């Protein structure tokens with residue numbers, strides 16, 4: 001696997017590349033969820049580029065940025081074993097040589113759910129993903145369903161900017177006990193990890209009994225389940241239209257999804273399940 005640190009060297013490597021390029025953007029601390037993205041990219045494209053860049057502009061909390069796990073050597077090993085051809089690992093000045101203003105108006109979808117709790121987060125995500133798209137010029141880009149709202153935000157950016165890339169959403173990968181894999185899970189103590197299971201359990205129960213007519217009742221039941229776990233601080237659990245994340249689900253064009261966010265100790269977790 002080639003490790004490339006500058007945009008110029010990356011573009012040099014990728015120019016005149018005859019095969020389709022699949023990009024897997026990550027912030028490192030790789031787990032099996034990321035590796036499933038690599039696997040899908042390998043199956044669908046000729047050359048897989050993974051990026052590892054802990055993007056400062058998407059963090060709304062400085063201490064979260066500071067303590068974000070960065071196990072670089074282990075990540076490199078995992079990617080090489082998974083069959084990734086190129087790892088792009090720039091430093092912050094390479095991506096942000098100067099302070100720059102970024103704003104892309106993608107409408108309400110930015111401000112719902114995560115947007116309410118992490119204002120500005122998706123502007124940072126779009127900013128870095130746009131820069132990665134410009135540097136790599138991928139044919140396909142792979143994102144995990146766990147960050148469902150992020151996928152929708154990026155789709156919207158691709159549409160508005162008319163970018164020649166197809167985004168692919170890959171299913172959530174869970175540990176055997178149901179916990180959605182996340183780079184942040186390493187911050188959970190063994191006790192907290194047990195408490196965190198209420199999130200996937202509540203979503204699982206919701207999906208099992210889901211009928212659209214009883215949405216609100218079932219949502220309340222799921223919230224009660226989570227609130228009964230005193231070590232978990234629920235931020236939101238919403239059932240929304242999967243197209244625009246609006247709580248109006250009367251005309252769901254592409255489906256209905258339940259999304260949850262909560263704090264377990266100091267660790268903020270998100271999860272979701274497609275209901276219909």
Ligand code: PAF
Pocket residue numbers: 025026027053055058125128129147150
């Ligand atoms: O999902 C992530 O890891 C990040 O938000 C992404 C897409 C790599 C942008 O920094």
